[in-house]
Amino acid sequence: xxxxxxxxxxxxxxxxxxxxxxxxxxxxxxxxxxxxxxxxxxxxxxxxxxxxxxxxxxxxxxxxxxxxxxxxxxxxxxxxxxxxxxxxxxxxxxxxxxxxxxxxxxxxxxxxxxxxxxxxxxxxxxxxxxxxxxxxxxxxxxxxxxxxxxxxxxxxxxxxxxxxxxxxxxxxxxxxx
Amino acid sequence: xxxxxxxxxxxxxxxxxxxxxxxxxxxxxxxxxxxxxxxxxxxxxxxxxxxxxxxxxxxxxxxxxxxxxxxxxxxxxxxxxxxxxxxxxxxxxxxxxxxxxxxxxxxxxxxxxxxxxxxxxxxxxxxxxxxxxxxxxxxxxxxxxxxxxxxxxxxxxxxxxxxxxxxxxxxxxxxxxxxxxxxxxxxxx
Numbered sequence: 149x150x151x152x153x154x155x156x157x158x159x160x161x162x163x164x165x166x167x168x169x170x171x172x173x174x175x176x177x178x179x180x181x182x183x184x185x186x187x188x189x190x191x192x193x194x195x196x197x198x199x200x201x202x203x204x205x206x207x208x209x210x211x212x213x214x215x216x217x218x219x220x221x222x223x224x225x226x227x228x229x230x231x232x233x234x235x236x237x238x239x240x241x242x243x244x245x246x247x248x249x250x251x252x253x254x255x256x257x258x259x260x261x262x263x264x265x266x267x268x269x270x271x272x273x274x275x276x277x278x279x280x281x282x283x284x285x286x287x288x289x290x291x292x293x294x295x296x297x298x299x300x301x302x303x304x305x306x307x308x309x310x311x312x313x314x315x316x317x318x319x320x321x322x323x324x325x
Numbered sequence: 326x327x328x329x330x331x332x333x334x335x336x337x338x339x340x341x342x343x344x345x346x347x348x349x350x351x352x353x354x355x356x357x358x359x360x361x362x363x364x365x366x367x368x369x370x371x372x373x374x375x376x377x378x379x380x381x382x383x384x385x386x387x388x389x390x391x392x393x394x395x396x397x398x399x400x401x402x403x404x405x406x407x408x409x410x411x412x413x414x415x416x417x418x419x420x421x422x423x424x425x426x427x428x429x430x431x432x433x434x435x436x437x438x439x440x441x442x443x444x445x446x447x448x449x450x451x452x453x454x455x456x457x458x459x460x461x462x463x464x465x466x467x468x469x470x471x472x473x474x475x476x477x478x479x480x481x482x483x484x485x486x487x488x489x490x491x492x493x494x495x496x497x498x499x500x501x502x503x504x505x506x507x508x509x510x511x512x513x514x
Contacts, residue, residue: 163359163363166363167359167362167363167366170363170366170367170370171366173370173374174366174369174370174373177370177373177374177377178369178373180377181373181376181377182377197382198460198461198464198465200383200385200464200465200467200468200471201468201472205383205384205386206383206384207382207383207384208384217460288384290382291460292460293459293460293461293464294459294460294461295459295460296456296457296458296459296460297408297454297455297456297457297458297459297460297463298456298457299460300460300463301454301456301500301502304389304500307389308389308391308392309392311391313388313389313390313391314386314387314388315386315387315388316384316385316386316387317384317385317387317464317467318382318383318384318385319382319383319384319385319464320382320383321383
């Protein structure tokens with residue numbers, strides 16, 4: 149059977165609306181994209197935050213001090229697989245003052261935005277010094293949902309001792325709503 | 326963009342009757358190949374779509390009482406929640422026997438107990454958490470209490486006090502460690 153070649157009619161699709169919409173979306177995402185802070189991009193651990201439904205308040209961005217309780221696989225290259233306390237202070241001028249006020253802190257830590265793997269005693273000192281430097285500082289506990297509650301309780305006791313009795317738990321919104 | 330769409334606009338229809346001869350006019354407009362532009366745009370779009378964190382962290386506010394000053398509490402105005410190491414939750418009013426409850430059912434109980442007329446707006450909730458319980462479970466319990474709070478404060482603020490002002494919801498909540506006496510109470514449940 150001879151093949152009958154059908155003449156194909158070439159056609160052109162107008163791509164203009166497509167490009168319009170794509171550019172619109174692109175600019176939207178470009179402007180809403182929030183990039184990580186200095187400390188976050190240097191952070192070597194990932195916190196699985198607890199998921200909640202009830203609260204909708206956003207975490208304050210200024211004068212914020214975060215106690216990060218995370219499960220870390222390594223500290224300075226050594227495998228630990230353990231829970232650690234880390235402390236981050238957002239306000240840069242406060243941070244310089246507080247970090248400088250810590251005696252016996254090696255210089256290489258003083259330039260970092262976050263104090264990593266610190267002891268409860270040191271946490272106590274930093275929180276106290278933070279409170280002295282800037283009493284308006286808002287505290288937050290950013291803890292992994294898998295850790296033992298004791299770690300959080302101890303951190304809360306330290307804050308209670310320093311009269312930081314109002315603070316925030318950093319959580320994540322449950323998806324599905 | 327108009328240059329690109331020029332090739333797509335309708336041909337001119339002036340002086341074109343049924344029998345008129347088609348006269349091809351040379352168009353001066355040109356077509357721009359938009360494919361690379363679209364490619365790059367889509368690439369950037371997908372990049373920004375994937376890197377944007379939509380799940381911004383949320384804050385759950387918490388206030389704890391300052392360093393232990395013993396407070397006298399009426400027994401019947403106390404609701405105790407105990408969270409055990411294995412993630413099981415127990416609740417009881419005053420000195421009742423602790424009863425197990427699933428965390429997701431706590432909301433109903435908290436609403437009912439908080440809205441009982443005799444203890445309304447006076448009830449103190451104590452959450453006792455075992456040191457070895459998971460932090461995530463403890464937050465789930467708090468979340469349920471916060472959910473219950475919506476209805477509770479709704480009902481209470483609709484009431485009027487003696488002066489005709491709407492009543493204020495006073496939420497009383499505290500955290501405490503789970504001690505051995507508590508463990509004995511919920512043992513075997």
